[in-house]
Amino acid sequence: MDDQNLTREQWLARDFEAHRPRLRAVAHRVLGSSADADDAVQEAWLRLRRSDTSDVANLGGWLTTVVGRISLDMLRSRASRREDSWDAGLAELTETERAAHPTARTPDPAHEAELADSVGVALLVVLDTLGPAERLAFVLHDLFGMPFEQIADIIDRSPAATRQLASRARRRVRAADSGAEAERAGAGSGPEGRRERAVVTAFLHAARGGDLGTLLELLDPEVVLTSDPAAAAMGSPVQLVGPEAVAGRFNGGAQSARLAAFDGGIGLVWAMRGKPKVAFRFTVSDGRVTAIDMLGDEAWLESLEIYYLRD
Incomplete structure (x- = not known):
């Protein structure tokens, strides 16, 4: 035309x-x-x-x-x-x-x-x-x-x-x-750091996939989940004790959490509009998670150097 x-x-x-x-x-x-x-x-x-x-x-x-x-x-x-x-x-x-x-x-x-x-x-x-x-x-x-x-x-x-x-x-x-995010955060390097990262990554994948059996295997028999006052105010339980309770809390969840290096270790971070809202700090010993601290204190989160990692 x-x-x-x-x-x-x-x-x-x-x-x-x-x-x-x-x-x-x-x-x-x-x-x-x-x-x-x-x-x-x-x-x-x-x-x-x-x-x-x-x-x-x-x-x-x-x-x-x-x-x-x-x-x-x-x-x-x-x-x-x-x-x-x-x-x-x-x-x-x-x-x-x-x-x-x-x-x-x-x-x-x-x-x-x-x-x-x-x-x-x-x-x-x-x-x-x-x-x-x-x-x-x-x-x-x-x-x-x-x-x-x-x-x-x-x-x-x-x-x-x-x-x-x-x-x-x-x-x-x-x-x-x-890959400098982990190195600069002082986490994820060396044999122990790599083992910690592998455990937290496996935990994240199992949580997202609803793999309760794997979650239970990754948790220490005496694992404890605790929440700071800010996280508790958002609805998190102040404390959960034992693998069944902790696994039940995460099973099928953590869909929006991201693997991250912060505070000298490897954990998970949930962010909203680019601003961290909750950090999940993991303690790992002998290949199992012994403690998870849910931290929502705004001032503390803003002070963190957070480096998001590939999971």
């Missing part, structure tokens, strides 16, 4: 399709989900159809900004749903993701592999620990070269603050990629 005979919508559709691969790549890397990325791109198309773009000199930049804002809203909505679950009580952490969010999409392994190839393992390790604005600033600047001034407009921050967000995310990615 001759260009002169194209309708406005046909013009828009043609131009939009030219930008679709980049837009989907942006959304995919920010959201970590192929299905969510498709939803974000579709919403961008609907907004384009409703908008007057006659004064837009750079349609690609305009569309990237729109997709960025949509993705940011989706991230915030996702985080808000998790925060609601947290506020309902710490016990929510021990339910499976499916039980807590029955309408959530099941991750497609093929899509996860595609994402891993496109952004690297290190980013996947830390992506869910970043706050929405921090995550978007890093992806748009470091992976797509968008100027901080433009990103600042999307996340409603100053360019300087946006630069700081991206820098903080970059440090986490580099630490995870090099």
